[in-house]
Amino acid sequence: MSEEAIKLGGKKKSTFMDKVKELLPEGGNLNLCLTCGACSSGCPATGLEGMDPRKFLRMAALGMDEEITTTPWVWMCSMCQRCIYVCPMKIDIPQLVYNARAAWPRETRPKGILGSCDMALRNDSCSAMGTSPDDFRFVVEDVLEEYREAQPEFADMEAPIDKQGAEFFLNQNSREPVTEPDEMVPLWKILHIAGVDWTYGSRGWGGENYCMFLADDDAWKHTTGISAEQADALGCKVFLNTE
Amino acid sequence: MRKGFGDPIAEDLRFVVKSVVGEENFVDMYPNRSNNFCCGGGGGFLQSGYKDERLAYGKIKDQQIKATGADYCIAACHNCHAQIHELSDHYEGHYGVVHLWTLISLSLGILGPNEREYLRDDLKEVNVFHPETAM
Numbered sequence: 074m075s076e077e078a079i080k081l082g083g084k085k086k087s088t089f090m091d092k093v094k095e096l097l098p099e100g101g102n103l104n105l106c107l108t109c110g111a112c113s114s115g116c117p118a119t120g121l122e123g124m125d126p127r128k129f130l131r132m133a134a135l136g137m138d139e140e141i142t143t144t145p146w147v148w149m150c151s152m153c154q155r156c157i158y159v160c161p162m163k164i165d166i167p168q169l170v171y172n173a174r175a176a177w178p179r180e181t182r183p184k185g186i187l188g189s190c191d192m193a194l195r196n197d198s199c200s201a202m203g204t205s206p207d208d209f210r211f212v213v214e215d216v217l218e219e220y221r222e223a224q225p226e227f228a229d230m231e232a233p234i235d236k237q238g239a240e241f242f243l244n245q246n247s248r249e250p251v252t253e254p255d256e257m258v259p260l261w262k263i264l265h266i267a268g269v270d271w272t273y274g275s276r277g278w279g280g281e282n283y284c285m286f287l288a289d290d291d292a293w294k295h296t297t298g299i300s301a302e303q304a305d306a307l308g309c310k311v312f313l314n315t316e
Numbered sequence: 317m318r319k320g321f322g323d324p325i326a327e328d329l330r331f332v333v334k335s336v337v338g339e340e341n342f343v344d345m346y347p348n349r350s351n352n353f354c355c356g357g358g359g360g361f362l363q364s365g366y367k368d369e370r371l372a373y374g375k376i377k378d379q380q381i382k383a384t385g386a387d388y389c390i391a392a393c394h395n396c397h398a399q400i401h402e403l404s405d406h407y408e409g410h411y412g413v414v415h416l417w418t419l420i421s422l423s424l425g426i427l428g429p430n431e432r433e434y435l436r437d438d439l440k441e442v443n444v445f446h447p448e449t450a451m
Contacts, residue, residue, distance in 0.1 A: 117353055117373045149369045151359030154319050158350055185363030223449040224428060246394045255430045259421040266424065280394075286360025316393055 089141055090133040093172045101165035106130055112156035112166060122146040126156045126166045133169060141169075142176035148183055174288035182287055189283035190292055199296040200279030202247040209278060210234055212250040213257070220258055230265040232257070235307060236272035242309035243271050244280035244300060246316060260315070271313070274303035280316045318350045326350075332416070333390060336423040343384040353377055355391075357399025370399070371406055378403040381411060387438065388412040390419065401434075412436045 094100035106127070113125035124146035133141050152167040160166075174182065192203035200209070217232045233239065249257045264271055277300030284292035304312050317326045326349050334342045345352070356373035364370070377400065381389050389404075391397040391413055401413040414434045421427040422435075425443055429450035432440055444450075 115353075117356060117376045121369045121372060145366070148364045149361065149366055149373065151354045151356060151361050151373075153354030153358065155351075155354065158318055183360070183364040183366075185365050186360040189363050220428075224426075224446050226426070248394060253433060255428075256415070256433060259415075259417040259427060259431050262426050263417060263420055263424075266426070283360060283363065286363070316395075 086136070088133070088136040089138040089173070089176065090136075090169065093133075093169055096172070097165055097168055101168050102162050103130070103164060103169065104134070105162040106134065106164055107162060109161065111159045111161070112164075115155055115159050116150075118146065118150045121149045126150070130164065130166055130169065142173050144173075147173045148186075171288055175290070177288075179287075179289065186283055186287045189281065190287045190289055193279060193281065193284055193296050194292055197276040197299055198279050199277050199299055200247040201281035201283050202251050202279075204247055204251055204279070206275040206278075209245075209250055209273075210275060212254055213273065216254045216257060217261070220261075227262060227265060230261060232261050233272040234278075235275050235303075238308045239270050239272035240309065241269060241271040241311045241313050242300075242304035242307065243273055243313045244315055245273060245278050246280045272307060272309065274300065274307065276303040277301070280314065282316070318352075323349045329392070329416075332420070336419050343386045345380045345384050353380065355396050355399045355403070357393075357395035357397075362395055362398055371403070374399055374403045375407065378407045378409060382407075382409045386411065387436075388414055388419075390414055390416055392416045397434075412439075 090103055094103050097103070108127065108131070110127050113119045113127040116126050119125040122145055124144055129141065129146065147170045150167065150170045152170055154167050156166045157163055179187070189201040193199045193201050195203045196205050198204055198206050198209060213232050213234060217230065221228050221230060245257070277296070279296075282293070282296070284296050287293075301312070317323060330342070347353070353376045355377040356370050361370050361373070381400070381403075389400055389411055391400050392415065397413055397415060403409070404411050404413055412434065418427065418431065418434060421431065422439065422443060426445050427443070428445045429447055
C-alpha cells in the first residue's frame with residue numbers, strides 16, 4: 074500500500090524572493106529557472122563559500138531566506154551579469170544578490186566597503202578616500218601648473234573645475250589625485266589635443282561608487298545625486314564616467 | 317560592456333587599441349565581448365576583505381590573459397587595473413597592466429618620464445617626451 078500523500082497546508086508565506094520580485098521589472102524572471110546550470114558553469118564565483126548562482130537561486134525559490142541573506146557569497150559575486158547573459162530565461166540573479174546584500178544589517182557589511190561609502194558621505198566630493206573639494210582643487214591646479222611649465226607644448230592645457238557650460242562632465246577616481254597625481258596627466262593631454270571642452274566638478278567629482286556596492290540605496294542616491302546635480306548646474310551635456 | 321553600452325562600444329575600443337599598438341600587436345582574449353569573464357575587481361570585491369576568494373575568482377581571468385601570450389593587458393577601469401595587476405603578481409604571469417590613456421599618449425609621443433608608472437622596462441625608455449623632466 075502506498076503511503077499517504079503529503080498535504081501542503083496553510084497560506085504560502087512570503088519569502089525574500091517574493092519581495093525582490095516585486096521590486097524588479099517582470100519580477101526579474103526569478104521564477105522562470107529551468108535549472109540548466111548555464112549560469113553556474115560560466116561564473117567565476119562558482120564554488121566560493123560552497124555556493125553558485127543556480128544554487129543561490131534555487132535556495133531562494135525554496136524559501137531558505139536565512140541562508141540566502143547571511144551567506145558571505147553575496148560579497149564575492151561582482152554582479153557582472155554574465156549569468157543573465159547566458160541564461161535562456163534572462164533571470165536577474167545579480168539583483169537577487171544585491172538585495173541579499175541589502176538584507177545585512179549595515180554595520181555587519183564588509184568593513185572596507187562600508188568605510189569607503191562612509192568616506193564618500195563625509196563631504197561633497199563623494200570620494201571614497203574622503204578627499205575634500207579644496208584638496209582636490211589644490212592637487213589638480215598644482216599638477217597642471219607643473220606640467221604647463223615643464224612641457225611647453227601643453228602650456229595652454231586646461232584641467233577645469235566647475236567650468237560653466239562645458240560639454241563634458243568628467244568624474245575622477247580618487248586614486249590619482251591622492252596617490253599618483255602624474256597619472257591624471259595623460260588623459261588631460263588627450264582631451265587637450267582632441268579639443269574637448271570638459272570640466273571636473275568641485276562637487277561629486279569622486280568616481281567611486283562604494284555606496285552602491287554596499288547596497289545602501291539612500292547613500293548611493295545621495296552621492297550619485299550630487300554628481301548629477303553638479304553636472305546639471307554647470308550645464309554640461311554629457312556625463313563621462315571614467316570608471 | 318555587458319552592463320553598459322554593449323558590444324558596439326567594445327568594437328570602438330578595439331579600433332582605438334589597434335590604432336595605438338598596431339593591428340598585428342593586438343591579441344583578443346577568449347572568450348571575449350559579452351562572453352568575457354569579470355576579473356573580480358568590481359562589485360566592491362577589492363574592498364570586501366575576502367582576498368583569497370578574490371584571487372580564486374580572478375584565476376580564470378589570469379589564465380585568459382596568459383593564453384594570449386601578450387606582454388601587456390589594457391585595463392580601462394581602476395578596479396580592473398588593480399585586480400589584474402595583483403593577479404599578474406600572484407599567479408606569476410608578470411604581464412604588464414596599463415591604463416588605455418598611457419598607451420594612447422605613448423603612441424602620440426606625448427608621454428613624459430613621470431607618467432610611466434605602469435610601463436615595464438621594455439617601454440619605460442621608449443619615445444620619452446621631455447626626458448629632461450624626469451623626477
